[in-house]
Amino acid sequence: MTLDTRLSWTDVRDQVRARILNRTYAPGDRLPRDEDIAQELGCARTTVHRAMQDLALSGLVERKRKGGTHVRADPVTRATFDIPITRREVEDRGAKYNYQLISREMEQTPRAVMARFGLQAPAQMLRVRALHLADNRPYILEDRWVDTTSTPEILKVDLAQHSANEWLVRNKPYSRVDVRFSAITAEGTTAEYLAAPLGSALFVIERTTWIGADPITTVQSVAAPGYQLVAQS
Amino acid sequence: MTLDTRLSWTDVRDQVRARILNRTYAPGDRLPRDEDIAQELGCARTTVHRAMQDLALSGLVERKRKGGTHVRADPVTRATFDIPITRREVEDRGAKYNYQLISREMEQTPRAVMARFGLQAPAQMLRVRALHLADNRPYILEDRWVDTTSTPEILKVDLAQHSANEWLVRNKPYSRVDVRFSAITAEGTTAEYLAAPLGSALFVIERTTWIGADPITTVQSVAAPGYQLVAQS
DNA sequence: AAAATTAATATGTAGCTACATAAAAATGTC
DNA sequence: GACATTTTTATGTAGCTACATATTAATTTT
Known part of the structure; x- marks a missing residue:
């Protein structure tokens, strides 16, 4: 003492x-x-x-x-959020994790994806759509674009076995990231895959990463109804 | 040199x-x-x-x-968000800020509010509902509960003139805060006040503050359609 | 061999000095 | 008085020493 x-x-x-x-x-x-x-x-x-x-x-x-x-005269509330790989998120909730590949093909980037990367012209990128499940129930539907110029290795990965999410997080560190949150209405195939009632509100996480000035990947992750994101204390 | x-x-x-x-x-x-x-x-x-x-x-x-x-083997994406007072948020977008008080009355806290504060028993608190406008268009609808035990001064504030949001942020610093994000569907009066199509998806920020162990306030802020929250770079 | 004790070690923290740097305040010049 | 220059000053940073603390590793004891 x-x-x-x-x-x-x-x-x-x-x-x-x-x-x-x-x-x-x-x-x-x-x-x-x-x-x-x-x-x-x-x-x-x-x-x-x-x-x-x-x-x-x-x-x-x-x-x-x-x-x-x-x-500060106008104090801001500053909140920090951890966004782990989806497998961990599911397992940390004590649920069983599963993953399904929906589609995987080279496509031309639409305007929305160009905007996220800040590209002037469209490019050919690998588009991967997949569903993450918790206890065999749909949890997160991800629609991902991967730049095969900065990340050609992704073409050799068996995405039926390993989620692109996991592979990228483990193998492709980034130097810059943009994260944004929003809400969308469940429609069409999105609603179907998530087994969400048509018209229900879905929470969306949009995440785009770069290494230096080169785009790596951008994902739109749509969560099943009831999803809530809690700030770190 | x-x-x-x-x-x-x-x-x-x-x-x-x-x-x-x-x-x-x-x-x-x-x-x-x-x-x-x-x-x-x-x-x-x-x-x-x-x-x-x-x-x-x-x-x-x-x-x-x-x-x-x-x-770290499983790197997490860590994102920080600043949640300023609504007036500032609106003005920083270059829009004109306006504010309307919808209701202000003492009520018994429902179960959801008790849960947010971690209360065992219901309590009488001041419930304030208000609408924030940007360029005269609905921007954020807030449904707030203020603990008049920890914050009796709120009863003397003219909430028709000053938003509770602003008064609290300026006058009631907190020692702990809980922030969470989610999505809800536009229904009933919520849809009406926000001029949102019935069934559209709305982004929700839930914020609860304490001073020491005492509750101060909890707000559910529902944003108009199209709202997006962007992480600090 | 298992358990308890001790030693070793990598990070965490406090205090000091010295100097860098940005921005406000004071001064000088026209 | 307006503008440019210099001085002052409060924070920012790097390096040093000394010691604290949490763990792991090694050693001793049973």
Whole structure:
């Protein structure tokens, strides 16, 4: 048991956060300099610096050189989501995972896919459609396009056995990713594959990845009715 | 012009990331110790440490004391979303913001709301329903419950003038938040208020906040058709 | 051989110094 | 007064030391 009351940077962060919460430092206010806070609390400036960095990262304060640290007037809620490979997601829920390949063919990219990649002209890419199942019930329907220029190896993968999702995540790291969420209405074959009532609302995750400037893949993953995405705490 | 090729921690991070991308360090592999990397690249261990922390934060590697640093075998896509106050969101799109109060009354919390707060028994709370408009078109319909025990001041706020969203964000900082996304079908008054075709799919953001262990507010925000949420790059 | 103890080790953290850098404030010039 | 230049200042970063802490690995004990 050490009797020293040495402050850790998380202690400092929590104290400063508490002061923001109880309005000692109100929205828009400028906080004291790191060094002054350090002196007041009896720790080093580096410790305060680390605490402040964390508060800035979480969106509570804004820091600027020479300008100092300000409590954000319009705090944003910042939420982080983990999007694991579908197999894991299913298995983590304690369900049995299954996978079915629906189609696999070279096609010309439609306008929507060009837009996602930021392409000027259409290209030939591998389009893979597949269904992921949880306990033998449809879970996620994915419609994927893979750039065979950046990823020719995909052509040799037996996609009936291994999902493109898994193969790509394991074998094709990306340097940039774009993720967006939306909702669509269940219609036609989408509704059929997901066994969703016609007209029901479906949650959609759109994910596009690049390596450097080169497109790798873009997927539209449509979840079965009732799907909910929860932020990391 | 300094001729020193002193490495910054972001340089180190990028170099290590590049090695993971190009399979020098493959998924599941253990990376060299921070100190060895530091020596190899010619910088201090602290610099490597900072770089590694960042890679761990972004989900690329996992670190454990004594265990070392490992490339994650099943990398997750980690995406961060900023959820600003609705006024800002609208104005940032260059649209004119408007707001309409629909109803405001004390009610007993239904089961769904109890669940969101984790309450055992129902409670009386202030229920506020309101519509946010962008360029005079429905944008987001919010159905909010405010705990008047933790937040009695809300009762004195003129909610016809200021949205509860804005007042709470500005005046009631929270210490914990739960965010989740889903999709629902447009029906009844929801469809009416949002001027959405019956049966169309609507994107839903559910946000619940606490201060310490005390509930503050929970909102279900239903967006007009076509809404898309984009991750921060 | 199994269990308990001890040692070794990689990451985590705090504090210090020194200097870099951006931006505001002060000053000087026309 | 308007504009350009210099100074000041608060945060940002790199490197060092020293020690904390969580685990694994090795050793001893039963």
